[in-house]
Amino acid sequence: MTGSWTGYTLPTSPTGYDELLDGFEWQIPGEYNIAAVALEGDPEAVALRHLPDRGSNAAVSDTVRTVTYGELASASAAVAIRLAADGVTPGDRVAVCLPQCPEQVVLHLAAYRLGAVVVPVSMLLGDASLEHQLTHADVSALFVDEQRWTSADLDELQETVSTVTVRVDADSSPLGGLTRFASDRSGGTTPPMARTAPDDPALVLYTSGTSSEPKGVVQGHQYLLGSMPGYHCWFDRFEPETAEATRAWTPSEWAWAGALFDVVFPTLAVGGTVVSSVRRRGFDPERALDVVETQGVTHAFLPPTALRKLREGAAVSEEQTASLSVIMSGGEPLPNSVATWAEETLDVTVNEAYGQTEANALAGEAQGVYPGTDDGLGRPYPGHDLAVIDDDGTPLPAGEVGEIAVARPDPVVMKGYLDDPHATQAVLGEEWLRTGDLGRFGPDGVLEHLGRADELVVSSGYRISPLEVESVLTDHPSVAAALVRGEPDPERGQRVVASVVLVDEGSGDEVLEDRLRSAVADRLGPHKKPHAVEFVTELPTTRTGKTDRSKD
Known part of the structure; x- marks a missing residue:
């Protein structure tokens, strides 16, 4: 049986990859607005x-705030009235x-209602980075x-940008810290939902900058649409009732595309419940388990770094994760x-799962439908035609290594980089979006990700993927x-160097270093083994928690 969703059809209970693909079809409408789709749920x-x-705020610190779809629609309409009155x-x-x-x-939905673009x-x-992004995005x-x-020390910015400070959780109403802002001009008329085309601009999302300076990625409203097949697959939510x-x-x-369009807006689009928790510091494993247990979280997106910290820093009980069924x-x-x-x-x-800010939710596992894999990312999700291409x-x-590319047209592919036509032309052609990632397809159709093309280590003429070597190293129990x-090498051009965080800090020695280097040589070949292994207490990370490869 096939179920119909806004903009696509999908099998309600697929039992294999071929059935999943055969039952999928894009049905992209002439008008598509993120707010309209996100507010379709039962009021x-x-x-x-x-x-x-x-x-x-002590008055609400121990109280869970809940907002219904009806209340969310009313709150976003109230803010849209004020935004329109202010000239947005x-x-x-x-x-x-x-x-x-x-x-x-609420702010996202209010802006989308008006056809405005959220940054x-x-x-x-x-x-400095905050001011740069706000200025660059104009x-x-x-x-x-x-x-x-x-x-902040940004007095000059306030002179050019209308700034509203928000006291989050100021009260327990749906508007919360936006109550005063929305009530200042409450006499206006609710503006109609903007009649946006699917590819009308909706967002400027800045990349996390793991290997270069962040770029402003312009995405249309259809970015949500293009993210939906992956969401259904990785969370195994194909029937409306279960969704x-x-x-x-x-x-x-939530400034990250992966959070907004892997969790927040897809969950609203299927009528589910989004759980949120204010966090002003780094990832806290015990706090995470508390959120899952007390809020009955059924599905979670946990980056690898978060999972690793859970493994290292928390004693997990069955009760804490009893509600949880799937982690992407x-x-x-x-x-x-x-x-x-x-x-x-x-x-x-x-x-x-695999995707980018430029093209989200492209490929991965869906173990409720087809078997998972230890040797790759998984398969392309429905609606996305991926290839590994040459120069x-x-x-x-x-079996051959090349650049992972996404065939166009595809609703999840970006419109381009903001005010950067050169960078846009370098990756966005008539036929393909070049991801800049290296990969290869196995004979079974499973995609293997081999890292960024600009991060390859070329040693004595050999092209070495850092991710391949990292995969072997992290398989070691220590x-x-x-x-x-x-690193530069006068004879080889470059040499492979590894920084390693151990499960038991302080247990690194020459014996373990030799074992790790031998493990790489045995599995990948002696030309790929690290010249040196450095034991460190932590790896550099970006603001999104990913390993920061731009720092040595």
Whole structure:
């Protein structure tokens, strides 16, 4: 049986990969707006379930805020009235710098209602980076967390950008910290839902900058549409009734495309419940388990780094994860050892997925439909035609290494980089979006990700993928995480060097170093073994928690 969703059809109970593909079809409408799709749920059903900031307001610190779909529609309409009264028009850019909270969702939906463009901004950015992104995006308005703004030194910015500080969880109403803003001009008429085309601009999403300076990725409203097949697959939610029962959560910051379009808006689009929790510090394993247990989280997006920290820093009980059935993990490679630990200890299915800010939710596992794999990412999700191509754009046969590319047209592919035509032309052609990632397809159609093309280590003429070497290192029981890079070498051009975090800090010695180097040589060949292994206490990370490969 095939189910119909807004913009596509999908089998309701697929039993294999071929059946999944055969039952899928894009049915992209002439008009598509993220807010309209996100607000289709039952008006009385709970859309948002939020754990307030425990340090911000004692009156609500121990009270869960719930917002129904009907309340979410009313709240976003009230804010849209005020935005329109303040002169926000279609195409204007509205920046949002808030932690996870209902106020952020309301602002997104209010802007989309008007046809405005949202610029999510990380709470973790320093003042200089924050000012750069806001200036580069040429925003008309900024909604910023009160605590974050108090610590900022950006007086000049306020002179050019209309700035509204938001006290998250100021009250327990659906509007929360936006109540005063929305009530200042409450006499206006609710503007109609903007009649946006699927590819009309909706977002400027800044990349996390793991290997270069962040770029502003312009995505249309159809970015949500293009993300939906992957969401159904990795969370195993194909029937409307089961989808509506979803309680989804991620610890990742909502300024990241992976959080917004792997969890927040897809969950709203299927009528489920989004769980949120204010976090102003690093990932806390015990806090994460508390959120899952007390809020009955059924599905979660946990990046590999978060799973690793759970393994290292928390004593997990069956009661804490009893509600949890599926974890999707992505954003960086997921070591097999970490995935196995999560499945056995948390008693969940772990599906790894692959995508980019430029093109989200492209491929991965869906173990409720087809078998998972230890040797690759998984298969392309329905609606996305992927290939491994050579420098000329010609698809390569299975087994050959090339650049992963996405065939166009595809609703999840970006419109381009903001004000950067050169960078856009370098990756976005008439036929393909070049991802900049290396990969190869196996004979069974499974895609293997081999890292960024610009991160290859070329040693004595051999092209070495850092991810291949890292995968071997993290399979060793003593290794918690690894980062492999190339260093200049006068004879080889480059040599392979590894930084390794151990499960038991302080246990690194020459014997273990030799064993790790031998493990790589045995599995991948002696030309790929690290010249040196450095034992470190932690790896550098980006604001999204991914390993930062731009730092040595």
